[in-house]
Amino acid sequence: MPFRGRTIDLRQTSMGLGKALDDGEKVILFQDREGEEWAVNIRVLSVRYMSKNTPLILVMYRSFTPLEALLGISWLQEQVDNTPPKPDGTVPIRRTYGSDLERKLLLKVLAINARHLPKDFQPERSMLEEDFKVSFLLPFGPLTLMDVAKLVADFGCAVCGKKTTSRCSQCQSVSYCSPDCQKADWTAHKAMCRSFKGATWRTIKLSHRPLKSDAPVISSVNFAAFPNLKGRPDPDELKDVIRNYKKDSPPPPNIHGEKIFLVKIQRSTDVVNPLDAQNMYIYDRQRSCEFYFLRDNDNEGTFMEILNVMLGPKGGPYDGLKMYRWAKRTGDLELSICLDREPKETIKW
Structure with a gap:
């Protein structure tokens, strides 16, 4: 499941807790819908404020399995x-x-937050609460792509998410924690991996702005604010969520880590002869990164090489206006592009 989908689950769980507090309820039983697999018993100790609009909810909690159900029921009756x-x-x-995913996320957040409480903080407990843990919750808001990038800089093993120890030796595009996970992933990975064998990669320097233009480039729209949006919106309607890139703007976040991802490469169309194009616009499916590749003295040779591929049969059925290629981030304003391998998958943009 995508990372953003997981955070939505976590927000829903925390919103349920907030609704209970609004209704005057400080004891919460969080369980699976059948009430047979697991339960998390929570008691709110107090609500404090980090700032005027940021409540901190101190809680005592314990997770119960079916074998421990009687203990959980006894605690509820005590409450x-x-x-x-x-x-x-x-x-x-x-x-x-x-x-179950929401349960795991909630327990993970509570365990992380518990580390920030003073060790001498020991609230009063009943005999049935001796094994309960103490932690706190803070409000969860929607994540922008930049927020996600900060949270998922290390993607972990491609199969299980654990700390990695090696990469695929052939394509270097995925990492694994063990030979077992690499073997398990081979069926899904082999088509991409083999397609990169002997491929030609070109590393290109990028810019926030097109060549010969003083106007700021509209980029990195916060699409989290528009969950039902399809396509690129009219900039005039999104003034509050658009970041205008300037020459000295910081680079866009790297949400892909070391993984290979698809990019769309579009040539400028403000010239009669396609070979006279001065800019290429490059961005990923999530629009987490949007760049310009400029035809200047430093990039002339590589620019023409990529342009000729786009205009030729390997550019795909797009009339030489655009093409799709695999790429990986190799620097803040640098991409390495697989030039001579067309993606074999169906392009969904």
Whole structure:
């Protein structure tokens, strides 16, 4: 599942906890929908504020398996007995449901946050809470591509996500934690890997701005703010979420790490003769990085080499206006492009 999809799951879980607090409920039972596989029992200790609009929710929690169900039920009954009912007479306990992935994400965040609490912080516990852990939760917001890049700089093993120890020796595009994971991934990886054998790669220097232009280039739209958006929006409608790149702007984040990814390469069309093109516009499917490749004194030879491939039969069925190629980030404003291998997969952009 994409990383962004996972953070949405986590936001939904934390929003459920916030809704319980708004309704005056400080005891939460979080479990699978059938109520048979797992449960996480949570008691809110207090709510504090890091800033005016940022609450910090201190909690005590424990995860229960089916074999420990009686202990979890006993704890819930203790909360019912010791917690005054709500004004309408109902029991102030919230039951919420989620997937196993949501459970794992919640427990992971709680474990990470617990490290930031003072070691001498020891809230009062009942006898049934001796094995409960103490942690806190903060609000989760939607992630931009730059946020994601900061979180996933290390992608880990291509199969299991664990710390890597080696790469595919042939294409160097994927990393693994063990020979077992590399063997398990070979069926899916071999087509791409073999297609790169003997391939020609060209490393190109890039720019935020096109050649011979003083206007800022509209780039890196925050698409997280438009989850249902299809295609590129009208810039005039997105003034609040567009970053205008200038000559000294920082480079776009690298959300791909060391992995190979698809890029679209488009030539400038403001000339009569295609061979007179001065710029190429290059970007990935997520639009996490958008660059210009300039035809200047330093890049003349490589620029013409790529342009001739685009205009030739290996450019694909795009009338010499664009082509798709595999690439990898080799620097902040640098790409290495696989020039002579057309992607074998169906291009979905």
